[in-house]
Amino acid sequence: MRPEPHPLVQKYQDWSPRSAEIMIRGKQVFPGGDTRASAHFGPYPLVMERGHECYLYDVDGHELLDFMNNFTSLIHGHAHPATVKAVIDQAPRGTAFAAPSRSQIELAELIVSRIPSVEQMRFCSSGSEATLMALRCARAVTGRQKIMKMEGGYHGSYELAEVSLIPFPDRRGDIAHPNANAVDNSFPQSVLSDVVVCPYNEPELATRLIAEHAHELAAVIVEPMLGSMGMVPATSEFLRALREAATRHNIVLVFDEVITLRQSAAGEQGRHGIRPDLTCMGKIIGGGLPVGALGGDRNLMQVFSPESKDPVFHASTFSGNALTMASGLSTLSNFEEKDAQRLNALGDQLRAGFNQVLSQFGIRGAAVGSGSLSNLVLTDIDIKSSRDVMEGMIAAGHIGSLLHLSMLRHGVVSASRLMYCVSTPMREEHVDQAITALSESLAELRPYIEAERPSLLK
Ligand SMILES: Cc1ncc(COP(=O)(O)O)c(C=O)c1O
Incomplete structure (x- = not known):
């Protein structure tokens, strides 16, 4: 018998039934259901229908803010x-x-x-x-x-x-x-x-x-x-x-x-x-x-x-x-120095907002990175190397994956390793939406952190 999924994984599955259905077909033709390891995550990734500016639209009809941008490559978001x-x-x-x-x-x-x-x-x-x-x-x-x-x-x-x-x-x-x-x-x-x-x-x-x-x-x-x-x-x-x-x-x-x-x-x-x-x-x-x-x-x-x-x-x-x-x-x-500077300022805003939310919820963690590129890590050690990041991954355990799934349900796409990058169609209000999504996700997650990973709490 299969073990029951974590309640937050179950919520994700209930929220994305069409993606689940299509991924069953995907698993017939692709090992693991997808054609690219980096885009894969459990229980299954969302199947996307289309992208427009800084939004992605999945097969279940959700409109999602895209902070993934195909792993940082879409500087103008989708379909400029x-x-x-x-x-x-x-x-x-x-x-x-x-x-x-x-x-x-x-x-x-x-x-x-x-x-x-x-x-x-x-x-x-x-x-x-x-x-x-x-x-x-x-x-x-x-x-x-x-x-x-x-x-x-x-x-x-x-x-x-x-x-x-x-x-x-x-x-x-x-x-x-x-x-x-x-x-x-x-x-x-x-x-x-x-x-x-x-x-x-x-x-x-x-x-x-x-x-x-x-x-x-x-x-x-x-x-x-x-x-x-x-x-x-x-x-x-x-x-x-x-x-x-x-x-x-x-x-x-x-x-x-x-x-x-x-x-x-x-x-x-x-x-x-x-x-x-x-x-x-x-x-x-x-x-x-x-x-x-x-x-x-x-x-x-x-x-x-x-x-x-x-x-x-x-x-x-x-x-x-x-x-x-x-x-x-x-x-x-269409991407000049002034555009890069604007994106870097949005990245600063994102990291500052994320850090504030983490501290409001009393969770050990930080948004690291620089300019338009950010990553959430669930540790409060000073991050200077991949060894430090690894310590954070070990400390976070399964909570990092649950946070990613929760952020998706709150309308924000990132890499499953919690990497976020901004694109030129984004403005301050989009970044604010991501900060609010983190707050909502952590509110949902906090009881599970208390029960399953209390070491992440300050
Ligand atoms: C720093 C760096 N170098 C090289 C590559 C490889 O690029 P590609 O996936 O286009 O082969 C990547 C891909 O993510 C990368 O992040």
């Missing part, structure tokens, strides 16, 4: 009229050509004009491909093999990009020399020995580790904010230490700005005033269509030129496809 028009204008003229086009060059010119470190670039089809090609570039240029990545860093759907993404307490090792760990059983041993794992936001330890491994490191890759592990901003001091050590030892410094490019016209590197050698991009630059890009120092990027001696081979069937280029060009043309 100019982007829709750009795609509609392009579609009848062809969707992809194995040839250069003006729109590729125009979008690249726009990006190059905004990010000083990006002198030349290449488009590709995903952020995963962008980070992969950045690491290949670094290996080709330096002749070295190993990659340093951060503990808790995520760079895409391949093994190296996920090493030590989750700092499991029983396996992560000493903070000064974190272990290279697999996140699942698919990892070849060789990948683990190709990676040096660096603790996040520890400038002195990072400088020492880089010096120790300098002879074998091709690249140091870092997210200027740990995205998948809790929206933890890097300090400028940490990023500067990586910059200095990489320069000292001729190692290629790669900023993975797939998530963080939305933080200013020149991404997080613009806000920190630090220049990486290579930058990986994705998400917002495709305006909602699949995309990735990699750019940086002209001399490094030259390894991709088929006209260079010993080029690195970068093919990619849908790279620079006409629909993505049209959509991306329209989207970025």
